[in-house]
Every structure is written in structure tokens, then in C-alpha cells.
Amino acid sequence: MTAVKSAVAYFDSWLAFRQRYSRVPGVQAAVLLDDELLLSTAHGQADIGAGTRLTTRHLFRIASHSKTFTATAVLQLAELGKLRLDDTAGQWLSYLDGTPLAAATIRELLGHGAGVVRDGHDGDFWQLYHAFPDDDTLRKIATDRADVLPANERFKYSNIGYSLLGQIIAAASGMPYNRYVSEQIVARLGLEDTGPEYDPSRADEYATGYSALAYSDRRVPIDHVDTAAMAAATGFYSTAEDVVRYVSAHFFGDTRLLSDASKRLMQRAEWTVKGADGEYGLGLARVEIGDRLVLGHGGGYPGHITKTLFDPHDRLAVSVLTNAIDGPAETLAAGLVRLVNLAVEQGGEGRAGDGRESAGLDRFTGRFATLWGVVDVVRLGHKLFLLRPTSDDPTQGAAPLTVEGDHTLRIAGGIGYGSFGETLEYVFGDHGVESVRGGSATTSYPIERITAAAETLERVSVGTPLR
Template sequence: MTDDRTAQTLRSIAPYLADWASFQAAYHGMPGLQLAVGRRGEVFVDLAWGTANLETGEALTSDHLFRVASHSKTFTTVLVMQLVERGELRLDDAVGALVPELGDATAAGITVRELLGHQAGIIRDSSDGDFWQYERPFLDREQVLECVRTEGVVFEPNEHFKYTNIGYSLLGIIIERVTGKTYDEVARAAVVEPLGLTRTGTELDPARADEYAAGHTGRISHDDARRVIPHVDTRAMAAATGWYSTALEMVRYGATHMLGDTTLLTDKSKRLVQREESTVAVRGKELGRYGVGIELGKVGDRELVGHSGGYPGHITRTWIDPVDGLVVSALTNAVDGIATQIANGVIQIVNLALAAADEVAAAAAGGNPLPAVPADAPVGRFANLWGVFDVADLGGILHTINPRHPQPAEVAQRLVVSDGRLAQESVAGFGAVGEPVQAERDGAGAVVAARFGAMTAWPVEEYRTRVLSQ
């Protein structure tokens, strides 16, 4: 697919991406959602939906700051790799030589690379990680070092992938020892300022307290009331979990992980970071994949890098296609946030649309163009007693999608023009495949009802009116 056609397709589906994501957030009871979608310098979606603070009723905006938590690890990885590129640090350096306070502790022999790839066997959050639910403060520098010295090693290096916030906190201390500067000073000079980020930083900024979206508790039962969770300083654990940002600025930062963009790192460094270091599997089931300081994933055939983040009250996810340049960032402000589900679903819709656009272009180039989407096609959201579904033009082909489903690619069906009439695609299926679509219109030509097979459906607001009036 040409870049022009990709950009044109993304522009055309941007309103539906925002609409689908908003529906997902509302359906799952999220307080608020920020979503940004960009590619190669162009932003297609910059969505702020819902509420920043349920107690005050403040509306969420694109400028509200979110704690992006473990996204911090990717920033820390960039800082480490910049030091490696300058020859100030080596990936095979033993941490004991860099942090003499570790003395002869078992962890002193662990290497920088093993810390970056979560292969050091270091304890995840110390033996008392209740700072994650505010029963105690996050650890300071001396507490991190004491943890590493006395209880740090759980596995032998490279025995198992073992995710560790303590290990990344130690990387923050290493950055400070190598540079002679604070972690925040290094990060600002190396990442924040070069990218012109004004709503991104390493740690809670009290001077900007009013700019943060509030965090909210999760729900045990569907009707549980949420309460606001205050923000706190993560102290010496900032390198693992302290950063804040917005979806839009995460897209800007995420773009620098694309191959060919050397703003922060060389392609040589990015290939090393993005190469698979660990397949995380238990009893034959794959749980995920990780590189050297960045998470690896796949949506459809699209290989991705990025990270998720979990902070008390905020759940976040950013995915980056380092080859194509697509970046999707979803930020939610509740402990049970569905950020990954939304980001993955958005990418599935993008993949559907780009595949359809390729199919349309190939048919035209082969001299057998597909019928165009009818100008009066019943596009929109419809509902009846049995549920809700969308009709959307994705890449020049109409698709129906159940917006309640977390994986739109699994439930998408096509509508095609057959013998001059709009019909459901003639394929095998349990639904009304091959059957015509019939639309009822008012005097102005607006669709007031439609029959997609056997049952009538109505535009959502019309259906609500019908139900409420009965």
C-alpha cells in the first residue's frame, strides 16, 4: 500500500475509530479515555472522552495529564541506550561496578542488559509492595538499594523472564551514577526537550496538580461506585513507573521508535531493543513477549512494540509499528481500565480498512473495479432488541461491526452491492449472509429503520425512543 493511500484511508476512518473507542469506554463504565492515533507525523485521532474526575464532574480534555506508569521503562531504556551509544555505559557492565553500594551482594553481578530485559531475576516490588495501594510511600533511593542487597535475587540471571520494578529503579540509580545528574535532569535533556514535549515528565509535579486526570478505583460488582485515588510521588521508582504524559504526546514520543527516525536512538540501537529477548510462556501458553526494555506484540499481521502501564487509578497502553509508523495510545483513568483492549481494537479496525483499501485498489488496477459504496448507504449505529451494530465504510467497503465486542476484526462482516442492491456478503455463516439490506427513509431521505436480514433495526436514538415510549 502506498503511503498516500494509507494516510487517506486513516483520515477517512478516523471518526469511526474515535466513535468505536468512545462506545467501548462507555460500555465498560470507564470514567474517561484519551486516545491518539498517528502515523509518520500526522495525527488522525486526538480524542478526549468522558470525565477527568467523577467527584467534581470535570470533563476530560486532551490536555489532562495521565500517569503512564510502566511506559516509564521505555523512556529509561532510551536513556540507557543513549549512554551506550556515547560509550559511557556498556550493556554487559555488571551493576556492582556501577553502584558500589551493592557491595558483594548477589545482585552485584547482574548486567545492565539483564535488567533491561527483565532477565536479572530481581524481585518485582520488594517483599512489601503495598505502596501500590498507598499503604506506604514508594521506595526512596536507599530503600531500593537495601531491597536489592538483601532480598533482590529470586532467580538466577536468565533463568526466567521476571518482570521487575525494582530492577528498573536500579537502572535509574545507574543513570544518575554514570551521568552525575538526577534522573529527571537526564530525561529532560535527552527526551523531553528534544521532542518539544510540554505535557510529559518523569514524576508527579505538584505545581501542575490541577492538570492531572484523577485516578479512580475499579469495580468488583458492576454497580459499584468509583472513588477518586490521589496521585503520589513514586520517588526512586520513577525510572520504572513515575512518568506522566498525554495520549497525543505519547504518539509523538512513540514515533521516535520507528526505524529510520534517529531523533533519540540510532536504528542499530532500536533493532537491539526491539529484538525478541524473551517469550513469556507458562505451561505452553504464551503470555507475552519482551525485547531489551520494550514490550513486543502483534495485532493481526502487524508486529508492534510499546508498553502498557498500571498506576493506582490509571491503566494505559501504547503500541508502535516500527516499520509502518502507526502509533496508537490509549489512556484510561480507572484501575480496571481497558486501555489495551481499546488500543488493540483500534488497530484491528485500521487493519480491516487498509486491507479493504488494498482490495479496492487492486480490483481497479485489474480492470474489474468493485462497486462503490452507495452514497445513500445506511451508515451509522443501529439497535434492536437483540443488540447494537455499526455500519461503517472502512477502506471503500462497508462493514458491520458489533461495537460491544472487544475484537472488531472477529465480528466484522461485509456489505456488498449485488445486482444493484446492497446485501450482506455471500459467504458461509450463521447470520443472514447473502440476504439484502432494506432501508426505510423519511421525507428528507434520512434512514429511520433498516432490515439487515430478518429483523428491523433503528438508529440508536430512535430505538431508545421506541423502548422508552412503550
């Protein structure tokens, strides 16, 4: 627990840095361990034009996270005997009679193995050229050349397939999809800031979504819209805090939504995903980060990119939500897992008297900058590390640091191009660290000092350095 908490504390600082460094309008995140919410944080803005600061209560469209809710609902109905995973879509949706998709099984749809077209043959609703498909339009899509590949040939992601599962859930449960998941999943868990579709009555609570910087230096705000018949694939909204509480119901031993038997079925690998690291189960993606197998899902909605990962055995969950169509949510969520791995494997959980030892180490920690960039000295568990916050993987090239004296650390690891074996020499003042010399024997300063200098200095010259 000590190591994990130290990793989470640094994660919040890293998120703040990455939000600015990546030029993302806003980042909202949460981390949960067992039943304890270790972090709920927000950095940046919910609305750039209005200057609205992002908070932990702003709502995000979590898009394909919806598939995890849909898969959970299917497994619930299977446990109740209201449907079977080997039922065909045609058994529940009569309009599919005589079409290729009639033979697709519920399990094939859940695992993206049915060969179904991804978004139909006109997916421009994703660009808001027109509205998302309603039920009638979904029927037309499902009966118009929707069988792109033979079933069970390979993993083939399909929003249309999951939209059909929403209709199947409605038929099997006897109530509309949105009502079923609201009552049997959201309400059961007491998730007050989660729902299956855009709620116009809460319009002021949503973080504004923005376009990408890939094609313009200016981000354009994007309207929130109803996803209609595709809610089961991409309609949900939530907060990071609610999302980690939701996925905690998928930890083993938690029976609020599903039995452990159903969770094992949902979480086992159905497919290896070609061209990407990882696998896919029934509504959940699987990936190994270091030696840790985590599950979860991402979400891409016009203006919002989101990612959630969880370890059902160690009962750890992280969710990162961003309000830009190019937001690095996946990179940031994976960063937490990597930091926890490093903290647990190398930082350790601490010893008796750890509080005093940690306080002694904490005096060395901070974010320091030179003309060349930024480094962090971080305590993870009861060890210090030199990390580079600009890296997508904050643990890449992590260098352990050993205490050599009251003012000196030694670099005891890291990459070969670094300063292995050399020292970091600290100058302390009344308010903490004033400067650090080390790493090519250059002098770094607390980042606030370099930031202030960069905002006022017209040119860096010999005798007029950035400091």
C-alpha cells in the same frame, strides 16, 4: 492512507461507544501515521464528582511506559560510550557489593532477565498503604533477598530492576534520573505535557484516577502520588498525543533519540513471555496482531491504565489512556491495530473517483440498535462492513457488505451463525437513515432512537416494542 484514515475515523466512534459500554470514567486516545496526527480525542469525564469533561490536554500517569524512556536513556548513554550493556549493576552501584544483584548486567535488567524481585517484599505502596520507596528504601529492597530467580532463567518482570536502572543512569550521566530524561528525551522532542514524575504545580490538569468495579458498584477517586526512587519504572505522566509523538522517535529512520542500530537492539526479542502472547525486548513489549508486529508498552498506576502500540516500519502509533484501575486500554489500543489491518487488507486504499464512491457508501453507514443489541455499518477504505461494537475485537466476525441497490446491501461474509447471503433493506428520510431491516429480518433504528425509548419505556410488550 485512505484506508487507515477511514479506520481511524471509525475508531473514534468505537472508543466513544466503548467508554460508555465499559463504564469507564474517561478514555483519551491519539493515533499518528508518519508525521501526521490523525486523531487526538477524549470521551467521558476527568472527574466524576465535579462533572469535569475529559479533554485531550488532561494528564495521565502512564506508569510502566516509563520503562521505555529508561531503556532509551540507557541506549543513548551506550552510544556515547558512558556505559556498556554488559556492565554489571555492581560496577555502578557500590552498595550492591557482595550481594547477588551486583552481578546482574544492565542488559539483563533491561530485558527483565535478571531474576529480580518484582516489587520487593512489601509492595503495598501500590495500594497507597504507604509511600513509594525512596532511595534508601530501594537500597534495602535491592539487598534483601532480591534475587528471586537465577539470572537468564526466564522472563521475570521487575519494577525494582528498572528502579536500579534509574540509579545507574544517574551515576553514568552525572545527573539525577529525572533531569536526564527530561533534558535528553522529553525536551529534545518538545513534549510539553510529559514528565518523569508527578508535578504538583499542574495538579489541576491531571485526570482523576478511580478504583475498580470488581469489588464495588461505586468508583472511589485515588490520589496522585510521587513514585520517588521508582520513577524510572513507573513515574511518568503524559497525554496520548504526546505519547504517540514520543514513540514516533522509535520509528526507523528517525534519529532524534537513537540510531537505527540501537532501535533494532531495543526492539528485538530478548524473551518469550510465558503465559501471555508476545515477547519482550529491551524496554519494549512485542506482539503480533493479525500479521502486524507491533511494539510498545502498557502502564498500570493506581487509578490509571494505559497502553501504547506502534509499528516502526509502517510508522503507525496509537496510545489509549484510561482513568480507572480496570480501564480496558490494552483492548482499545489493539482494536485500532485490528481495524487498520482490516481496512488495509480488505477495504483497500481506493481508486480514482474514490471520493464520489465513498460518498455513495457513507449514506449507508451508522450505528443501529434493536432490542438484542447494536451493530455498526462502517466504511473501511472503499468497502462496507458490518461490525459489532460490543466485541473487544471490533473486527471479530466482520461481515463484508455489497451494494445491491439504492436501498439494499447484501451480507457477503461473516460468521456462520449470522445472516450470510441475506440483505439489509434501508429506509431513508430527510435526515438520513430511518431504519434498516436485516439480520434475522429484524428492524433496527439509529441508536439514538432506541436509547431514548429505553429511557422512557417501562416494559417491552407485544405491541409496545423498544423503538
